[in-house]
Amino acid sequence: MTQMNRRQVLKGAAGLGAASVLLGPRAALAAGGSALYRWDLVNIFAQTPPCAEAGGWAASKSVDGARIVVRGSGTFRDSPGHAQNVTGGGTYDITAGSATPAQSGTFEVIRFVGFDLAAGTIPVADCIGEAADARAGRLTVAIVFDDGSDGVLEIGCRLMGTSGSVMEGITATKGIVTFWNHEEPAPGVDGNRTLFHVLG
Secondary structure: OOHHHHHHHHHHHHHHOOOOOOOOOOOOOHHHHOOEEEEEEEEOOOOOOOEEEEOOOEEEEOOOOOEEEEEEEEEEEOOHHHOOOEEEEEEEEEEOOOOOOOEEEEEEEEEEEEEEEEOOEOOOEEOOOOHHHEEEEEEEEEEEEOOOOEEEEEEEEOOEOOOOOOOOEEEEEEOOEEEOEEOOOOOOOOOOOEEEEEOO
16 A cells, blocks of 8 residues: 555544544533644743743654654644544654664654643743643644554643643654653753643
């Protein structure tokens, strides 16, 4: 099956509701639980004073030591009834592990899987949107890579006041490889930082 055919099939299946999706408990949201959101991997310390801005990266490792670094952004509507309303994607770079080869390329978000909202407020200036619209939580989306392989991207955002059980960063899968061991951000260093904004 060609890459284009794979993408068309996956999108078509999502649009018809043919793919079953398991959703965890979700917080009550505005607009009947179908709010529009933006996600970003962000930089904080590129400006003085610090300001959250798009264009950052986040990384995670697999069991064999391979490391994936992801850059990207996108939008989604938090409602199973609007599962096709996702945009976005980005780039990825994989440093080889003992069994995973080095790779790089692009990925596209093709399907919304789930979103769980968490409490929290942004602790620095917001250069992406309004600070009042910044949100913490966990997003899971299905993605397709430019070599035709399928995957899942999970993005966690922990802000000031968010439970310490919430991941900050990403995990991902690509084909049979699971990059499960996410990297937490280091104080004063850009990388492994994420942010959600509610758009409407």
